[in-house]
Amino acid sequence: MTLLLTVFAAVVVTAIWYIKNDRTLMLGILCWMFWGASVMWLVDAVAEYIELGAEMFIPALEDMINDAFLGLAVIALALVIWIVILLIKDPRGTVRERLKKKK
């Protein structure tokens, strides 16, 4: 479930990156994070499949809910990392402009 949610997030963010084509949004950071994690979790899933076999595809409801919750938490963490980097690097100068206006 975590892998699935991360793959969906990776595809959606990559599509937005392509459509917007705006470097100042720094969406590349999110793309790399989600795709990197997806590939790594894919290896984890393959290792689990080798160990458990087809049983892996029939998870208990409680495990599925926990994994889904983890997947959402992972997406939230990635979004927080992205927004912090975006605000610190401030490629559009919005933060600097606001700070100057207040002075």
Next chain:
Amino acid sequence: MACFIVPATEAVIVTAAALIVKHTGTKRAQTGVNNGVSNASHEKQGFARRLFWLAGMLWGGVALLAFEHLWHGEITPFFPFLTAATEGAAAVSEMLHEMATVGVGMAILVTVVWAVMVAVSYAIEKRPVPQNAAEKA
């Protein structure tokens, strides 16, 4: 258990390599402008940019996987950081086995995906830009 340590190590090496390639590329570009030969340095800068893609994928993946390990209690934010280290020799052995199999597998697959991406990106770069895209730019 601690499989993400292997891609994390690779991330450190790749980031250092990318910074070195970028630095030498910039230096050559500066001197190349005077000599009129800057093709090689441009290629180096392009490759450095592509190395940063790999570093981005590795660091991003490692950050999210570290969070997952923290979630499952496999790592702790305090010494000795790895839960298995406090559970005896058998747990440490299992952890090392997982690092050698799953961890190395992660590092290899991410690198393979990146290599395919680099090959595809060079091929895309050689293609002519569509008419309407050129007009937009």
